[in-house]
Amino acid sequence: MYYSHFGLDAPPFQLTPSPLALYMSKAHREAYSALEWGLLHESSGFTVVVGEVGTGKTTLVMAALARQYQDLRAIYLGNPKLTFQELMKLILKQLNLKAQGRSRLAYLEAFDAFLCGLPAGQRVVIIIDEAQDLSDETMEQLRLLSNGGRPDQKHLHFVLVGQPELMRRLKSPALRQLDQRIGARSVLRPLESAEVLEYIEQRLSLCGGSAKRVFDSRALRQIVRHSGGIPRRINVICHNAMLLAYARSAAHVNSRMVQSAVAEYDGLRGFTPAPGERPSGDRIRRWLGLALESLALRLLGHSRALYPQEPTAPEPDAGSPPAISQNGAGTEKSETLASQTS
Numbered sequence: 001m002y003y004s005h006f007g008l009d010a011p012p013f014q015l016t017p018s019p020l021a022l023y024m025s026k027a028h029r030e031a032y033s034a035l036e037w038g039l040l041h042e043s044s045g046f047t048v049v050v051g052e053v054g055t056g057k058t059t060l061v062m063a064a065l066a067r068q069y070q071d072l073r074a075i076y077l078g079n080p081k082l083t084f085q086e087l088m089k090l091i092l093k094q095l096n097l098k099a100q101g102r103s104r105l106a107y108l109e110a111f112d113a114f115l116c117g118l119p120a121g122q123r124v125v126i127i128i129d130e131a132q133d134l135s136d137e138t139m140e141q142l143r144l145l146s147n148g149g150r151p152d153q154k155h156l157h158f159v160l161v162g163q164p165e166l167m168r169r170l171k172s173p174a175l176r177q178l179d180q181r182i183g184a185r186s187v188l189r190p191l192e193s194a195e196v197l198e199y200i201e202q203r204l205s206l207c208g209g210s211a212k213r214v215f216d217s218r219a220l221r222q223i224v225r226h227s228g229g230i231p232r233r234i235n236v237i238c239h240n241a242m243l244l245a246y247a248r249s250a251a252h253v254n255s256r257m258v259q260s261a262v263a264e265y266d267g268l269r270g271f272t273p274a275p276g277e278r279p280s281g282d283r284i285r286r287w288l289g290l291a292l293e294s295l296a297l298r299l300l301g302h303s304r305a306l307y308p309q310e311p312t313a314p315e316p317d318a319g320s321p322p323a324i325s326q327n328g329a330g331t332e333k334s335e336t337l338a339s340q341t342s
C-alpha cells in the first residue's frame with residue numbers, strides 16, 4: 001500500500017474516529033473536561049458539546065466511552081432523525097430491557113422502572129450525536145424524560161453533541177425550558193497553526209514515521225494554510241497528497257502535491273469569489289489543472305497499489321532483424337506479457 005512507500009506501518013490519516021489517534025489540543029482538553037464532567041457529575045440533566053464539522057466531536061466522545069467509567073452506563077445514539085419512540089426503543093435495547101408492549105407509554109414505564117431500581121451513585125448517560133438535527137418535539141420529550149427516576153436521585157443525564165446550529169436552536173422560544181436545564185456547555189474550536197503541525201506529527205509517529213520524513217517544509221505550511229485547523233480536512237489533504245507522491249514515486253510530499261490535493265478536495269468551491277470579485281480565467285484554469293492532475297495521479301497511485309510489480313516488455317535483441325509485416329514494412333518485435341495470478 002501507499003503508506004509503506006514512506007516507511008509507515010499503517011495509513012496515518014484515517015477518517016474513521018479512533019480514540020487511539022486523538023490529539024488533545026487546548027480546545028480538545030477543555031471539551032473533554034466538560035464531557036467527562038457531564039458523564040460523571042453534572043446534575044442539571046444536560047451537557048452540550050458543539051463544534052464545526054470535522055473538528056473531532058465524535059472522536060472525543062469515543063475516547064471518553066473507551067474509559068469505561070465505573071457506575072456509568074453509557075448509551076450512544078447516532079441517528080437524530082428517528083422519532084422519540086424509535087429512540088426509546090434503541091435505549092431499551094442497549095440496556096437489555098423488555099417493555100410490556102410496543103407503545104410509547106410501555107417504553108417509558110419500562111425505562112422509569114429501571115431508573116428507580118438503580119443503586120445510589122449509578123448513572124445512565126444518553127449521548128446523542130448530530131443533535132442539531134433533533135426535532136423540537138423530540139427535544140422536548142427528552143427534557144420530560146430527564147425528570148424520570150426517583151426524585152432524590154439524578155440517575156439520568158443527557159449529552160447533546162452537534163454543530164454550532166445546536167446552540168442557536170436552543171435559544172429559540174420553543175426550547176427555552178430545555179436551554180435552562182443545560183449545566184455544562186463547551187465549544188470545540190479548530191486547531192491553532194502550531195497545533196496542526198503537532199497533529200500531523202502525532203499521526204505519523206503512531207505509524208512509525210515523522211512529518212520531516214514525509215512532507216517538506218513548504219508542504220507543511222500549505223497544509224496549515226488550507227486546512228483551517230479542521231482535523232478531518234487535515235486528514236483528507238495529507239492522505240491525498242501522500243497518494244500523489246506515491247504515484248510519482250517521490251520521496252517527499254511537496255507543496256504542489258498539497259495544492260493539487262486541496263484543489264481536488266475543494267472542487268468547484270475553489271472558484272467561489274469574494275463579494276464583488278470576479279474570478280479570472282487564469283485562476284479557474286489553474287484550479288482545473290491542479291484538480292485534473294490530482295485525479296490522474298490518484299488513479300495512477302491506485303493502479304500501482306493493485307499492480308505493484310507490473311512487468312515491462314523486454315528490450316529487443318540488437319542482433320535480431322526487425323520483423324517484416326505483411327506489407328513489407330519493418331517493425332520492431334513486441335511481446336505482450338500476461339500477469340498470472342494464483
